[in-house]
Amino acid sequence: xxxxxxxxxxxxxxxxxxxxxxxxxxxxxxxxxxxxxxxxxxxxxxxxxxxxxxxxxxxxxxxxxxxxxxxxxxxxxxxxxxxxxxxxxxxxxxxxxxxxxxxxxxxxxxxxxxxxxxxxxxxxxxxxxxxxxxxxxxxxxxxxxxxxxxxxxxxxxxxxxxxxxxxxxxxxxxxxxxxxxxxxxxxxxxxxxxxxxxxxxxxxxxxxxxxxxxxxxxxxxxxxxxxxxxxxxxxxxxxxxxxxxxxxxxxxxxxxxxxxxxxxxxxxxxxxxxxxxxxxxxxxxxxxxxxxxxxxxxxxxxxxxxxxxxxxxxxxxxxxxxxxxxxxxxxxxxxxxxxxxxxxxxxxxxxxxxxxxxxxxxxxxxxxxxxxxxxxxxxx
Ligand code: FES
Ligand SMILES: [Fe+2]
Numbered sequence: 487x488x489x490x491x492x493x494x495x496x497x498x499x500x501x502x503x504x505x506x507x508x509x510x511x512x513x514x515x516x517x518x519x520x521x522x523x524x525x526x527x528x529x530x531x532x533x534x535x536x537x538x539x540x541x542x543x544x545x546x547x548x549x550x551x552x553x554x555x556x557x558x559x560x561x562x563x564x565x566x567x568x569x570x571x572x573x574x575x576x577x578x579x580x581x582x583x584x585x586x587x588x589x590x591x592x593x594x595x596x597x598x599x600x601x602x603x604x605x606x607x608x609x610x611x612x613x614x615x616x617x618x619x620x621x622x623x624x625x626x627x628x629x630x631x632x633x634x635x636x637x638x639x640x641x642x643x644x645x646x647x648x649x650x651x652x653x654x655x656x657x658x659x660x661x662x663x664x665x666x667x668x669x670x671x672x673x674x675x676x677x678x679x680x681x682x683x684x685x686x687x688x689x690x691x692x693x694x695x696x697x698x699x700x701x702x703x704x705x706x707x708x709x710x711x712x713x714x715x716x717x718x719x720x721x722x723x724x725x726x727x728x729x730x731x732x733x734x735x736x737x738x739x740x741x742x743x744x745x746x747x748x749x750x751x752x753x754x755x756x757x758x759x760x761x762x763x764x765x766x767x768x769x770x771x772x773x774x775x776x777x778x779x780x781x782x783x784x785x786x787x788x789x790x791x792x793x794x795x796x797x798x799x800x801x802x803x804x805x806x807x808x809x810x811x812x813x814x815x816x817x818x819x820x821x822x823x824x825x826x827x828x829x830x831x832x833x834x835x836x837x838x839x840x841x842x843x844x845x846x847x848x849x850x851x852x853x854x855x856x857x858x859x860x861x862x863x864x865x866x
Contacts (some may be wrong), residue, residue, distance in 0.1 A: 495524060498865070513852075516857055524863070532763070537644040538645050541643055543573050543641050543643055544640065546565070546566050550566065552594065554577055554588065554782070556789075558781065561577035563577040572638075578694065586598075597610075598614075603616055612629045625812040634646065639662060641673065660724070665768065667864070669797065673775065675794065675795050676794055678794070680791050680792075681792075683828055684829045685787070686782070687765060689788075689832055691765060693824050694761065695759065708820050710726075711739050715850045716758070725753070725759045729756050729757065732757075736755055737810045741773055741812075742809045745772040766779050769779075776793065778790065778792050
């Protein structure tokens with residue numbers, strides 16, 4: 487199915503089949519993964535108004551420590567002030583807009599612009615602006631960094647540029663309580679990885695929400711996985727994969743780390759693959775978790791960012807650095823296999839003959855997320 491004529495792209499009739507119950511439903515039209523106009527509207531409605539995951543507050547423990555990230559809303563920075571408070575700012579200079587801090591993590595005494603050396607303190611106040619005292623009426627107090635909303639959930643940090651967005655707590659809905667037993671506040675990020683993948687962000691997010699592909703794509707590594715649907719309300723969905731032991735090491739390997747002591751119910755008996763809409767996955771198993779975010783760089787390009795996390799007590803164990811290699815090995819294999827199949831799907835979705843297909847019985851969560859996309863992009 488080639489793209490409908492301009493005006494027809496957002497006609498609700500194209501998406502009605504995705505809103506059918508799973509057995510009768512059809513996948514999203516291929517243009518949802520390729521078309522720039524669809525992409526722009528999706529970014530405006532699914533991404534911009536919402537909260538954006540940045541990292542964990544334990545990554546920036548000291549005054550001047552910061553996490554800088556390039557998001558759909560542009561570059562942002564979360565920095566710990568001299569008063570130990572965390573603040574979020576748009577990472578853009580108030581003079582002529584240069585980006586202030588490079589993406590990543592670091593530490594600074596002040597935030598100094600690389601272009602003309604305007605300098606801001608850790609609270610975002612402009613403290614130095616060479617020669618600007620010669621400009622009549624120039625008042626430094628009027629040119630502080632632009633503050634953003636900062637949301638926290640059990641140590642994890644989100645930012646929002648939307649003053650009208652509900653509080654993070656409200657946005658997370660029942661997600662917050664459902665997964666609190668993982669004691670995320672005690673988690674520590676032990677490694678981060680970033681990948682640039684030539685496919686639409688939904689290709690990767692959907693892949694992270696079904697186990698149908700595991701017996702094929704991960705046949706020689708993770709093997710076939712079997713997951714169950716999870717009831718959810720609000721801006722998230724999840725799969726649960728029952729298994730008594732951590733799946734963060736390869737099948738046949740023994741996971742060397744203790745289970746998180748606060749786990750209860752299904753969390754103690756398996757792994758949750760969650761997705762906070764639109765793009766943030768918390769994959770939580772019995773001894774660790776990994777946070778995966780899918781950042782659209784365009785209709786057919788996505789940056790995948792992964793933060794690998796363990797409880798602080800585990801990361802402090804003697805021998806952790808050696809034992810954790812088993813986990814890194816499993817994670818990198820799995821992620822690279824997923825990042826490898828995404829562009830293959832993307833290439834096929836470019837076919838002008840592509841028509842929406844049926845969902846398999848184990849793709850209930852993909853269907854759920856696709857319905858959220860339709861409701862947000864088309865009806866929103
Ligand atoms: S753009 Fe930052 S000082 Fe000029
Ligand atoms: Fe996978």
